[in-house]
Amino acid sequence: MKPVKTEQRNSRSRGLDRKPALEILRALNREDLRVAVAVRRQLPKIARAVDAIVKSFHRGGKLYYVGAGTSGRLAVVDAAECPPTFGVSPKKIQAVIAGGARAFERALEDAEDSAPRGARDLRRAALSPGDVVVGLSASGTTPYVLGALDLAKRTGALTIAITSNSDSPLARRAQIAIVPNTGPEAIAGSTRLKAGTAQKLVLNLLSTASMVLLGRVYENWMVHMALTNRKLRQRGARILEEAAGASPRTAEHVLRQSGHNLAVALVMLKAGVSAREALRSLNSVDGNLRAALEAAKDGRTPASA
Secondary structure (H helix, E strand, O other): OOOOHHHOOOHHHOOHHHOOHHHHHHHHHHHHHHHHHHHHOOHHHHHHHHHHHHHHHHOOOOEEEEEOHHHHHHHHHHHHHHHHHHOOOOOOEEEEEOOOOHHHHOOOHHHHHOHHHHHHHHHHOOOOOOOEEEEEOOOOOOHHHHHHHHHHHHHOOEEEEEOOOOOOHHHHHOOEEEOOOOOOOOOOOOOOOHHHHHHHHHHHHHHHHHHHHOOOOEOOEOOOOOOOOHHHHHHHHHHHHHHHOOOHHHHHHHHHHOOOOHHHHHHHHHHOOOHHHHHHHHHHOOOOHHHHHHHHHHOOOOOOO
């Protein structure tokens, strides 16, 4: 049986083991340069997926990533980074990885062979109709991911595939198939290389663009990030100075008044309202910063100005 593209031998990297370090790096880097181009060709489909995710969030839905091995670990990373970056609940974006938490630190490759286990793990994560499920598999044949995707379809969730093989079960079963054609790997079958890099790029695009459209970013500032250490508090003060035109002293003072909530502090400064009013405005529009500014300005009274 002919191997899928991601398993085929790459003619451009033959003799890799006979090359010196610099030549090995050049060969690997030449292959990496193809990844961004492959992802760019999928931008229209990625945009469809982003619109679907945003629509789901507006209706109270959740986003699930499902993967095994490298794909699962990449999913965990993206899901874990969204709450501190965009201020969303960890329940809104979840990763389901074959083998569970142990598989993040140690490869448990056999865990991917069970389709029923994929369905079971996604069900246990409290999947609901109206949610969005993104299945990640370089080959597009991983039983664990296919089982989860089949459950998602039966449940009424929208299904998205991220794979490097267009003619694969995963691509065929998903409602939206994102298929960066990364081709054979420099080391045959090692999909932690180009295919994995493409998956990371696509995940970045899906989560970041969705959060921007949901108003969790203002201009290009992370206004909902958690200020949980000294570096982040300094970054928050710097953002406040730039976004609101505040002096360093004013930025620090308003951040303290806001309980070190950057979004609240920014609404306070730009709309001229109290911390309580700023928080009320943000809550009324589910954290959308621009909408909160309008709400705060519209509801401002002389006493709070």
